[in-house]
Amino acid sequence: MTDRRSFYDRRASFRVRESQRYYHQLLKRHFGFLVLPGVRVLETGCGLGDLLAAVRPARGVGVDFSETIINLARQRHAELEFHVADVLEFSSDEQFDYILLSDLVNDLSDVQAFLTHLHQFAHPRSRLVINFFNNLWRPVLAVAEAIGAKAPTPPQNWLSTEDMKNLLHLAAWEVIKTDPRILWPVRTPLVEPLLNRWLAPLLRPFCLTLCLVARPRPQTPPDQHYRCTVVVPARNEAGNIEAAVQRIPEMGLGTEIIFIEGHSTDSTWDEIHQVVARHSHRNIKIVKQQSKGKGGAVQEAFAAAAGDILFILDADLTVPPEQLPKFYEVLRSGTAEFVNGVRLVYPLEDQAMRFLNMVANKFFGLAFSWLLGQSVKDTLCGTKVLFRADYDAIACNRAYFGDFDPFGDFDLLFGAAKLNLRIVDLPVRYQARTYGATNIQRWRHGWLLLRMVSFAGRRLKFVR
Structure with missing residues (x-):
């Protein structure tokens, strides 16, 4: 079985160059739309911290199991706080308004256990924002990886939207909305804006990345009342x-x-x-x-x-x-x-x-x-x-x-x-x-x- 921590540590020297690919710019833009600025944000599997910085948090905390990559993140984003930890083992008494999981669930050994673990960082009004690859793109991504246009990864979980909704339900999260994005992850004048801005919302099943927003399943005391x-x-x-x-x-x-x-x-x-x-x-x-x-x-x-x-x-x-x-x-x-x-x-x-x-x-x-x-x-x-x-x-x-x-x-x-x-x-x-x-x-x-x-x-x- 692949040692994922060692795998990503070995690839740390390539991460800065890989982070400049246009796909990551598109992700930062969309997360910036989904997440309110000026709130408390936790990103698990944060990598270099670029996505966390892009949502402009009042307080931003990033967690990743690669010490080498976290050291790079601290150099790039001194205003943010970073921790070296496996996301299933990370612990904190702090609660956050938004919890981000970008291209992470594909890489976890137990997605349900991880989603359950995240409740300790959430208050009743927290929002969980997730994106993961669309199964339909699996052969395209395999080719992109083979020719060096995509960063290599260990064996992945290929989850459908329904798989992810079911896992969230089992872990006591309620899906608010789904928002597939990105038809063309390459910077191409005229073509990219046409496909990603105007056609992607109309061709949702064909989008590269699937975004979900969820909240903790409500548990309001029966004697809680309001004016x-x-x-x-x-x-x-x-x-x-x-x-x-x-x-x-x-x-x-x-x-x-x-x-x-x-x-x-x-x-x-x-x-x-x-x-x-x-x-x-x-x-x-x-x-x-x-x-x-x-x-x-x-x-x-x-x-x-x-x-x-x-x-x-x-x-x-x-x-x-x-x-x-x-x-x-x-x-x-x-x-x-x-x-x-x-x-x-x-x-x-x-x-x-x-x-x-x-x-x-x-x-x-x-x-x-x-x-x-x-x-x-x-x-x-x-x-x-x-x-x-x-x-x-x-x-x-x-x-x-x-x-x-x-x-x-x-x-x-x-x-x-x-x-x-x-x-x-x-x-x-x-x-x-x-x-x-x-x-x-x-x-x-x-x-x-x-x-x-x-x-x-x-x-x-x-x-x-």
Whole structure:
């Protein structure tokens, strides 16, 4: 059996030259997209530490069993910390936000034991980012190794995506998304950008490297509870305000309601004041919107919120407020980190949604599920729930997408996907309006949604 430590020690003198191959540059770029900068990162099997440095950690720790290679890593990246240890034997009391395994699982004697071992370095919100070679490329890589275009390796594990998902499941990790990358690992003007940026997302089974993002399987104590804030954007909804207060339940450690009134032409603002006076026993705040659009209303209301968990409930009450505890429990239990309401599972009441709207919603659900890498069946259901801490992280990273979303739904969905949050769809019983008229303009907003698809594609899928 090959002594892997000796093998890699003997090849240490070649590593600097081999690390300059374009494949490694592409990997650094993609990991830089998947990993937030300025967080605590552990890389096991770190080699020269170039990938760890590329993700710009606030604290970066690398582990490799080759002392010769670790000495090179310390020379190249003095700002990072490196340890000589077998990854199955390395121990630390420190926990990390991201744990990276790049081209490592192909080389391990017991992948399941190693994945189980990694839990000691993870907290409940940690993310595990893995990449490994696609079986389809095995003969190509064998030829590349024979002609010196690829670094030689000892005998490898050739794992499929399903193999890796199963091993993660056995080791108590939950896969959030899969993201195959790289069709052409050679620097070639015009050809490489075309294949890797534009065609690789469309030809996922043929990509060279398979990337997975996972989180520790949730283990939330049953007595863990949170303060809640329900944000109710209201424009021309005077007839629904009283019912909203009466029907929004108390949840967790207490429920705050925030009405944000958005330039109504009816008596919504006056009605909110009157309802608040009649329900002084409820914790209610009122905000007069300064920006435009529902997206701006949600951002202003979230800024004023005191809860640990933030809910959005449309004032038309087409999603019954009585269903909010289901959203709370999915988030509280750790089943999800972002809960998205879905109106397209249960039968709809008459007049609840026009036929063309339903067709468009189904199309955009398929499109955005592909773009986000997680199932999102209904992007425009107004009810979405997330932790305040995650919303703050989305807001801090908003510059990546910019101020692009008049609806508010996509700012949150895109931000959650970029943060690798676990998004879960929760089916709701969608009901017809009992007061007022919809604020949705079918053709104008449909065109905006098509623009959102294009925008998300450039920022989340066809990434340079």
